[in-house]
Amino acid sequence: DADVTQTPRNRITKTGKRIMLECSQTKGHDRMYWYRQDPGLGLRLIYYSFDVKDINKGEISDGYSVSRQAQAKFSLSLESAIPNQTALYFCATSERTGGSGANVLTFGAGSRLTVL
Amino acid sequence: QKEVEQDPGPLSVPEGAIVSLNCTYSNSAFQYFMWYRQYSRKGPELLMYTYSSGNKEDGRFTAQVDKSSKYISLFIRDSQPSDSATYLCAMGYAGGTSYGKLTFGQGTILTVHP
Numbered sequence: 001d002a003d004v005t006q007t008p009r010n011r012i013t014k015t016g017k018r019i020m021l022e023c024s025q026t027k028g029h030d031r032m033y034w035y036r037q038d039p040g041l042g043l044r045l046i047y048y049s050f051d052v053k054d055i056n057k058g059e060i061s062d063g064y065s066v067s068r069q070a071q072a073k074f075s076l077s078l079e080s081a082i083p084n085q086t087a088l089y090f091c092a093t094s095e096r097t098g099g100s101g102a103n104v105l106t107f108g109a110g111s112r113l114t115v116l
Numbered sequence: 117q118k119e120v121e122q123d124p125g126p127l128s129v130p131e132g133a134i135v136s137l138n139c140t141y142s143n144s145a146f147q148y149f150m151w152y153r154q155y156s157r158k159g160p161e162l163l164m165y166t167y168s169s170g171n172k173e174d175g176r177f178t179a180q181v182d183k184s185s186k187y188i189s190l191f192i193r194d195s196q197p198s199d200s201a202t203y204l205c206a207m208g209y210a211g212g213t214s215y216g217k218l219t220f221g222q223g224t225i226l227t228v229h230p
Contacts, residue, residue, distance in 0.1 A: 004159070031216055040124055042204060042222040043160070050216060058217070090159055094216065102148040102167070103208050103216050107159030 004108035012114045019078040023091030032074040033092040081115040122221025135192040139205035146207040154202040195228045
């Protein structure tokens with residue numbers, strides 16, 4: 001089984017619908033992230049969580065919300081999807097290293113979302 | 117201006133060629149520099165990372181950092197078709213309030229043809 005599992009892998013929806021993307025991990029990492037990938041724009045951080053009670057906005061959080069249900073679960077919601085949210089979404093995890101080391105991310109396989 | 121700029125390519129080379137992938141950055145506060153590789157329909161995976169200016173070698177891969185010029189490179193020697201992927205540079209902070217947040221380049225699509 002994958003260390004970081006994302007569901008669904010593919011989703012097509014209509015404008016205005018509520019969508020939830022789910023992420024679970026078996027690595028035991030404290031930190032979890034949601035990124036969005038668009039052609040020509042690379043990976044952009046939507047939200048991140050350093051533990052269950054800590055949620056932080058990234059650079060493009062408008063239109064998104066998250067929930068950290070447990071150390072191993074971090075979900076991303078689009079309350080009212082719009083076409084420019086069509087993208088590939090990645091969940092990632094990392095381990096706290098005391099703030100003195102590189103933050104190495106482990107990514108899931110991605111969730112491709114299409115909003116019509 | 118983006119904090120991290122990466123030529124998106126695409127880059128197509130013959131098998132056995134030396135490949136050079138590059139990123140420039142504007143934020144001199146970045147403290148470590150990473151390269152991720154992403155195969156089609158997969159998530160990115162870490163190739164290597166380094167903190168200091170200079171070269172770091174791992175097999176056929178060499179990461180080079182020039183902090184004075186705010187420029188990093190990844191060299192691939194004896195490139196193989198299995199190296200065909202998107203390569204993403206990423207940069208981050210080793211501590212402070214921004215610790216844990218990585219800034220990625222746009223990614224370079226590389227194809228190595230037999």
